[in-house]
Each structure stands twice: as structure tokens, then as C-alpha cells.
Amino acid sequence: MTRLCRIEIDDRGLAPPTPEIEQDRRVAVFDLLEENRFDLAGQEGPFALALGIREGRLVFDLTTESGAKLVEFHLSLGPFRQVAKDYFQICESYFDAVKRLPPSQIEAIDMARRGIHNEGARVLQERLEGKAVVDTATARRLFTLICALNWGGR
Secondary structure, eight states, X not given: OOSEEEEEEEOTTSOOOOHHXXXXXXXXXXXXXXXXXXXXXXXXXXXXXXXXXXXXEXXXXXEETTOOEEEEEXXXXXXXXXXXXXXXXXXXXXXXXXXXXXXXXXXXXXXXXXXXXXXXXHHHHHHHTTTEEEOHHHHHHHHHHHHHXXXXXX
């Protein structure tokens, strides 16, 4: 079974997320647990993931469902910085638009937001190459969690 069965967010030492970011985090975790594809080379799943940031690096700490340690890998946050910055700028525009603009303008902003989100997912899939294989939907949701960890308390 190539899937995640549990996801923990290690946000110790990080600024608390905004209400919007916290909501995105809850939705991403819920959606991930409902459906995901996470294939860890040479390992049998399902897997439990603890996702966090340590010493300025993104940490994927994976265990078996029962808690036996499998692997931990660290990724540089550098490749995510620009796309995450763009993502949060468009998200701010979207949250503002929802409060005051007509649906047609909200839809245009949401399309741009989805495009940037897809780019973040692509970057994540590239960074995980040789470590794990995730489908696009899983990468999108994990990208949301990465952003919530790293930039949620901006």
C-alpha cells in the first residue's frame, strides 16, 4: 500500500499560522488522508509522515503505521521560496477578493492561484525524485502543508 495513513505537522518553534493558513492546513491533511499516493522506494506502506522544518530544512520523517522508523530525508527550502512567495501573494488577493469582488473576478484569481499551486507541486515532485514518488494531487496537498509550515506565520 503506497499511501500515507497518518500525518503529523511539527511546527514547534514556528510562528502560529493565520486562520486562513490553519484552515488550508486542516483541509490539506484531511484530503491527503482521504486519498494520496506516496511510494517510498523499497518500503511497504502504509506510512506515517511527520513533516517539519529543522535548521532551515524541510524534514520528511517517515515511519511504518505502527511507528517503526523507516527513513528521514531533508530538503532545501530554497527551491520552494519563490513559488511559495507567489502562492501567498495570490492567496492574499484571493482571500481579499472573496470578501468584495464578483464571482467572475474571484474565478480569475483562483485560476492563477491553482496554476502557482501546480508549480509548487511540480517543484516538490522534482525534489522528492529518488526518495519518494507522489502523484500530482498528493504533491499539491503536501505543498500546501510546506507553505503552512514555512510561511504561515508571516
